Amino acid sequence: MVLKILNDWFKGSNKFERLWLLAKIEFKLRYYENKLGLLWALLKPLLDIIIYYIAFKVILKNDIPAFASFLFIGLIIWNFFLESTTGTIQILSVKKYLYEYSNMNKLEIYVSTLLSNSIGFFFNFVMFLLFYNIFEKASTGLSFYNVWIIAVFVNLFVLSLGMSLILSTLYILAKDINQIWTVFTSFLFFLSPIFYKLSTFKSALPHFDYANPIAGIIINARRIMMEQSPPDFRLLIFDYGYAIVLLTIGLIFLNKLGSRAAEKL
């Protein structure tokens, strides 16, 4: 029954095609417009890694093994979250042309933009895999646990979508949500275990791996990809909880506030 409905939905309507089309165009707009093109998408995390590597390994001399890869996976997850939230605050204003003249479902605009970010994430993730397995001396290689990354990424996607919905609909009411969120994310960046050793992070900020959903996602991604171990299931369930709650709030906001976007923005 459910399968049949899903099948009809995929075949009978152009929804999925449309999402993919919008995502592709969004991706192209972002990366092919400037001369460096796609290279820039790949270069940015590398440059970030170099900066933090110099700061935390060369200068502060921490003892985290495979530190470059450790940073790599943390940063691409963080960047996806940042691009999908800060980058979409004004989405209802930028993509007004899509819903201003038709009764298109606004949720599709969000999903397609996040899909476009996912394409970027995918490229970065492939780079991480190559880097970790070829260049990283302390690499532990591939393992079956790596497959869990899909569950972690879906978690990240839903969380970012929920947050994006909430922020961009609040933007209709308060334009300076942009500045507030920028400050909040820089705070969150330093409260996430992106370049700290996990044990230091946990002892300095107890329970914060549970309080901060991004922290849990990064911790689990590292367990799966670098430590040859399954995800911390308690943490995973916790973070799915966050994601689902935020998505629900986001959808309510979209219904209540987002429906007025055409006249308010």
Add this chain to the structure above:
Amino acid sequence: MENVIAITAKDISKTFHISEDSHNTVKHRLFNLFNPPTRKDVQALKLTSLEIHKGECIGLIGRNGSGKTTLTKVLAGVYPTDTGYVKINGSTMLMNLGVGMSHELTARENIYVSGSVLGLKIKEVDQLFDEIVEFAEIQDFVDTKVKFFSSGMMARLAFSIAVKAGADIMFLDEIFSVGDMKFQEKAVKVFEGSWIQGRTVILVSHGMGVIEKYCNRSVFMKNGQIEFFGDTGKAIEYYTMDNQ
């Protein structure tokens, strides 16, 4: 066929709240917590109900500021209604001079995006693509960003997409003022062809000739109120009277 309903609007109304100073930041809201902004209410659409059948061509006439655009936007589902509900059966497309296209995209991309939003599959857009470009007379600018288009080119492209791709329910707001005489002739011909058949069209125009020719029923609006909904001839009479 006559009895299939395309749009049901029950007890709809729309009031715009216009505040004089902009309280649209958190800072502003906090600082002016006890000093609420002076608000002006503009009732753009007074309580009304109507039903539009599938395949009908409805004229929508009234003087400037009578609420025509607000009514089309509410019926198209772009604006939420304050009271009652609007039930729309199918995809809608609203077309006026500043149509829904992204200035950052090329004509080609805009055709695909709009076509897709209107419910077409990519393959169907592939088939229509040449027709759209030809009808819009922009063969040499297919891969040019729309922001470099002249307003005439832009409007022609939008009109072509609307005509060739078309939503189930089309709201056409003053579209006959688009393009030169030759293009206008082409545009009017569309209404005489097979295109119009089976489609629901709401036609907003100040050109009574067009309304009289293509619409069986018409809505006459005055001051946000639907004064008359029925026979086109009679609606035009009201409109002419109002203009005197």
